[in-house]
Amino acid sequence: MIQAGANVLSEREPDAPVVGRAAQAAATRQQIIETAQRLFAARGFQATSLQAIADEMGLTKAAVYYHFRTKAQLLHASLDFAVEEMTVLLDEVAGMTSRQERLDAYAVGWVDFLVRHRELGTMLLHDPEIRAASIYAENDGRRRRVLRVLFGDSPTPTERMAYVMCVWMLEGLGELTDLADEDLRATLLLTARGLLALPDQPGARR
Amino acid sequence: MIQAGANVLSEREPDAPVVGRAAQAAATRQQIIETAQRLFAARGFQATSLQAIADEMGLTKAAVYYHFRTKAQLLHASLDFAVEEMTVLLDEVAGMTSRQERLDAYAVGWVDFLVRHRELGTMLLHDPEIRAASIYAENDGRRRRVLRVLFGDSPTPTERMAYVMCVWMLEGLGELTDLADEDLRATLLLTARGLLALPDQPGARR
Incomplete structure (x- = not known):
């Protein structure tokens, strides 16, 4: 599941140096938070599912779930x-x-x-x-x-x-x-x- | 029920001039609103019943209910x-x-x-x-x-x-x-x- 996050990161930053798994996980976690803030603001908290957050980031729901169990x-x-x-x-x-x-x-x-x-x-x-x-x-x-x-x-x-x-x-x-x-x-x-x-x-x- | 409101007013303002029923009802209505604001603030909206508002004013619950059917x-x-x-x-x-x-x-x-x-x-x-x-x-x-x-x-x-x-x-x-x-x-x-x-x-x- 961390791999999924790493893939997203490497797509967005093709020239980024190779970083450790922990750092990648932390970066993914931070991106999930920022995406959630944006979607909560645009659509409301109730109307935004973990699935929608995953879709927006090109992650699987499981990848989001790895970091956050609930909204x-x-x-x-x-x-x-x-x-x-x-x-x-x-x-x-x-x-x-x-x-x-x-x-x-x-x-x-x-x-x-x-x-x-x-x-x-x-x-x-x-x-x-x-x-x-x-x-x-x-x-x-x-x-x-x-x-x-x-x-x-x-x-x-x-x-x-x-x-x-x-x-x-x-x-x-x-x-x-x-x-x-x-x-x-x-x-x-x-x-x-x-x-x-x-x-x-x-x-x-x- | 308007009588109940009038009684409260005459207790509070013994020297007040005799006013019409409509004016008394309006005054009672306004007093209910002010009492409710005070109790909502002190105890919270959920915890304040119409009965508590009536008790606070020395009115029957029916007298409050005459002006407001719900909180x-x-x-x-x-x-x-x-x-x-x-x-x-x-x-x-x-x-x-x-x-x-x-x-x-x-x-x-x-x-x-x-x-x-x-x-x-x-x-x-x-x-x-x-x-x-x-x-x-x-x-x-x-x-x-x-x-x-x-x-x-x-x-x-x-x-x-x-x-x-x-x-x-x-x-x-x-x-x-x-x-x-x-x-x-x-x-x-x-x-x-x-x-x-x-x-x-x-x-x-x-």
């Missing part, structure tokens, strides 16, 4: 992946000494995340069932860490609201499906900077 | 009520000639609405089933009207995002349940003004 597992994996990316960003931001630098790096990193995973917003918007299990159900410890990294030990109500509204930008993505990635990024940066009370970048469109 | 009807009524209030606000704002004046009036009116209905945010946050039927499922015509009133015929992506994020402030209320109404209002005004690119009010806290 719910696949959904959680895609959300885990998002949480991991945000943890990496937060670790970077936490190392910065000036508040301005931290807020700016967070705004840029969060907007990059939103553009990279723009399908996620559409998915969340259209599938109320997904919301319940979504990254909003994040544990309180993580929420507190973001607030502490950005604003220090005693965030004001306005700072807390600014952070929460940044998280909700994920839902706002559903409004901007007509924009190309670059325009989406410029728009979201203005929104994030407005929320975090950061000055606009020179030359940014309003 | 779903009651939920829709409370959301209809919200939509009506926002229509009144938008009619006011639409009559203003300067853009700055319109955005400012909308920010203040929307924040007043959020503070007045702060239970709504908690309710939405805790009950994923409610979200599906919620005011986010507003028709596209209403959304377009708000955008046109605020920003004119061709809103920019940033303006569209600003409006959507203002709507999502409803969800952000769940973060600020510890604040008194006045502090909540000051915080939300800063958030709304940040989103709509309005200057802070003099003396407002950041």
Whole structure:
């Protein structure tokens, strides 16, 4: 079953160096997650089967099943992946000494995340069932860490609201499906900077 | 059954002038809606029965049933009520000639609405089933009207995002349940003004 994944990879990347089976499996797993996100967003969670995901990737259903036994597992994996990316960003931001630098790096990193995973917003918007299990159900410890990294030990109500509204930008993505990635990024940066009370970048469109 | 509602009203307002039955019924209906919103927020939609709402108000279940046959009807009524209030606000704002004046009036009116209905945010946050039927499922015509009133015929992506994020402030209320109404209002005004690119009010806290 790993072979099936490897075949797909070698078709897509004919000049890729030979990699180990574990790396191939990890790459296939990641591709399954990305395909699932795209199909969940386009067709809805309910209407997307593991078979449809396999078909889209040119894999057998068994190959998908090797990585994910259920759609719910696949959904959680895609959300885990998002949480991991945000943890990496937060670790970077936490190392910065000036508040301005931290807020700016967070705004840029969060907007990059939103553009990279723009399908996620559409998915969340259209599938109320997904919301319940979504990254909003994040544990309180993580929420507190973001607030502490950005604003220090005693965030004001306005700072807390600014952070929460940044998280909700994920839902706002559903409004901007007509924009190309670059325009989406410029728009979201203005929104994030407005929320975090950061000055606009020179030359940014309003 | 209207008598039961009238009794409750006369207990609460001993000095109220004698009003017609229709007005009393309308007042009772409104009180049922407000009680339901409060209980839905505190206990969740699933866990709140029509009987519990009746008990809370000192009414018989039949008196509640006279106005609302099902909990779903009651939920829709409370959301209809919200939509009506926002229509009144938008009619006011639409009559203003300067853009700055319109955005400012909308920010203040929307924040007043959020503070007045702060239970709504908690309710939405805790009950994923409610979200599906919620005011986010507003028709596209209403959304377009708000955008046109605020920003004119061709809103920019940033303006569209600003409006959507203002709507999502409803969800952000769940973060600020510890604040008194006045502090909540000051915080939300800063958030709304940040989103709509309005200057802070003099003396407002950041």
